Amino acid sequence: MLNFVKDRIDYFFGRGKHSIFVPVMDGALKPNEFLDNVKVIHKEEDIDNLVINRSTILFSGKSSLFSMVSMKKPKKIKSFSSDIIAMALNSSGSKIAVALADETVIILNVKTLKEVFTFKEKCVTSMCFQKDTLIYTTGSQKFLATQWQHDLLSDGSSGTLSVNQLDGSDTKVILTNLAWPTGLTFTEDSTFCISESWKHRITFHKLDNEFTLATKLDKEINKLPAYPGKSFFNIKNQELLVCFFAPRNQLVEFVLTEEEYKSRMMAEIDPSLWVSPTYRSGKHIREPLQQSGIKTMGYLKPWAPAFSYGLVVRFDKDLIPLASYHSRTNGNFHGTTSVVVDERQNILVTSRGDGKLGGWK
């Protein structure tokens, strides 16, 4: 009873769990226009899933797999039956795992591009090889990988961390009830981090030797101002690079608390016109707009609240943010979905919203 009263009071004042506060970008996250000015290496629609082995960089664009050697012009090396949603290379660079939107995961030999092994899994958001075992996250039990907006607006928390030995044995589920986990990255032999996007946090876990149990470690960063996505651990300087694929927005946070509006919007309106974060907003003239998004004197204000944004943050190994690279509301490098660092310490980032591969040293 007391809890109910307290809940109603919190609801009225917008406090506690009814708070729709969005953390400000401050300190190391102070906005800049860095990403808008980086060198664009390649343009490809829906570019995503950067993976690297020495000087070879692989990435996806819709259902195609591309390869780029020593920063030369990328080549399409293989097409699949449906869109690629996640990729991973093993440590020797001999095998590549490709998760497809049609709920299959394919292991290929990198040299011959022949299929070595396949298994079924849906909504894979990120993958990682550990010796010959594939460890991966699935975003949601209910929705497809492309329906991440649906999962967010349904308060989704049904993601998992699973292990497949790639020998025909069953998949083992290690962690459940995660809020859209992605960005699975190992930082040490058995320690890995995952981004829980809808909880705006990055957490560290320790995996036991048999790959049956993951223990959550104390190391965690939360209350992030954007939705964290895929990440890359730079072994050389022990830094973690994290892509944030969309910004948090006060109106979206508010809509998340509005059950009737939310459910009717999802039932009646085309997803591209929702009040929801997206890789790229402002594409259609019937999209929702917020007050500060009104162009004034022909100019869109960079600080206007946005449904899409570009953000890459460098953390040290204790998750203390060191620096950040932004593409603000009026920028042209939104929906930053994946990042890698090559041998020469060049940082490469995909902007899925604007279909660009950018890089800088």
Next chain:
Amino acid sequence: MSTLRQRFLTARYNIFPDHVFGEILAKRWADNAIPFLTLLFVGVGLLFILPGFYTGYNLTEYGRQYAELGLIVLGMTIVMMGGGLDLSVGSIFAIANLVALYCVHVLSLDPILTLLITMGVGATCGAFNGFFIGIIGMRAFLTTLVTLIIYRSIVDLLLLEYALDISSVFPDSELWEYIGDGDTYGIPFVLVATAIVFIVGHLLISRMKPGWHLTAVGGSRRSAYNAGIKVKQTIFFSYVTCGILCSAAGFMYAARMASTGAETGKGLELTILTAAVLGGVSLGGGRGSVPKAIFGSLIVLLLLNGLLQFGIQGGAIQLIFGIILLLTILIDVRWVKNRFRLLNKVYVSPTYFKLPAPASIEAKSDSAYAVNDKLKDVSVIGLGKVEGPEDVILDDDDNLYAGSRHGDIVRFYGKNHEKMEVFAHVGGHPLGLAWDKDYNLVACIPDMGVISISQDRKVSKITDETNRSLTSVIDDRRLSLADDLDIAPDGRIFFSEATIRYRLKDWPMDCVESRGNGRIICYDPKTNKTKTIIRNLKFANGVCVTKDCQSILFAETFGMKVSRYWFEGPKKGTTEVIMDNIPGYPDNINRASDGNYWLALVGMRGPALDLALTLPDFRKRMSRRINTSNWLFPNINTGCVIKITENGEVLESLWDLKARNHPMVTSMKEHKGHLYLGGIQNNRIGKYKIPDANKNWSGFQDYWGGK
């Protein structure tokens, strides 16, 4: 959504006058609401608790007490409004009482003369305070605390000397007795006197220079000084006035009680301070009025007598008053601090507004609205030079006029309009523009009304007010957001006022509300009268006199419709909707050379907002919970121009899909084969070559050429 739910939402949000609360709160007199309610509560409470409280004799007695109390509270209010405080009111009151008694009883002076002497003494006491506080600049609290003791000591010393003399004589003056005891038709004389003081005081404080100066000084001493107000003098005279009012009260008390008790006026400062603060007079200065003083003193009077009748002792009453004072100050501080925050939270009061899905605008559809890129090659005039040309107009010499947000009407001239000059400075952001038959430029300006600019650049007001409607809480006489206009052949000006509830910078907020706060107004030069003809329009915007000169077309931006109103002919006085459920937000309407009309769509509807319009409680919470800059707003970043017939049939649409050149179109005027485009948030004017248009057609000739 079930129809029952719809009906409930309509009743709850469209019929129940939600908006009135915010409008009342926005009034200056809303400050008095809490004291007034407290008074009502106390007054009615006493009626039930003490049945004999309001008997005739009691009422007369309260009236006499009130006359004295009210005057002192008024004095305190005046001092507090100037940012000061007077603790010595009780002592001045006691001195005045003694002086009056001595004059009448011992010296047998005439009561009138006595009053003057008493007031002189009060003024002197006040001047003493005022000198130290106002002129020297000492702290009000300490100074009046000291004078409280000094005056009290003087009273005590004088009492030792004269108390016996006074109480041994009974004066023989009918007037004196009448002042103390007399009444006219049951109303005590002193109460009438006090009422007159209140009325004069109210006029002085709220309507005249002394009051305004006092409020200014109390509100911000430095600003008042910078504005040229004599700060020291103003403060000085506030204490003198307080002293005079206290002494007048002392005079009345003397006539009523003839008491020489040493307790007279002791502890009065607490009662008076409580009354003033309860009435809503701010301790910080700058806020106070006679009604506040009246309410405050009435509450205190009722409480005082109520407590006495309960049999509570003097000390306990002081304690209770102290607690009340503390609580009131607490509420007062919170109120002053949070009033505008509260107002911001409750002002927006959305309604239920449901529209069917609009016509398609997709490029592949065969809809007349289908997007295209016809405006992509629009040439640009005045890029970066003009800011916010909501409307544009051309004269027959091809000069181009536009409003700018700097409060100017600018003129572009030269062959390609490459040169710009300020045609006239009008002081507000001009919106709709039109020519009258004498080639005066008539403009709608928010917060200013309708003005006219002659060819020799003389700016004159045409009208800035209309008739007051009976039910509106907001004073809707003033024109607040005059938007677009057109002129009939007989000189009548038909213009729209978009909304009476929001200012220009907040105009899209009216969409979040969707209440229908706009109207169409007519100014008739023959009678020089302005009259509202149509009310409750959802953001009344573009106005255009049709070619037959018998009707106007007008657009409701956030009602997404265009209507036709006949002011002449057989259908005179009727209104007919000609376009409904438009897929965008219609703005200005103007004549085209081929007999049709151009209509600007300032932005396009989106399903996310359309859905929100059917959920008023959602929008209400949104307006409370999140900052305005984050609100869901109509998307006015891309618009288009459409051509319609007199009956609302859409003929074609012109788009700049990428919004490179013309992100927003609020208005367009055709002139000699070109269409000139304005936009309220743009920094440019567009010029579009209309294929197959009449190259000799101009707006002025079309309206006034034949006349």
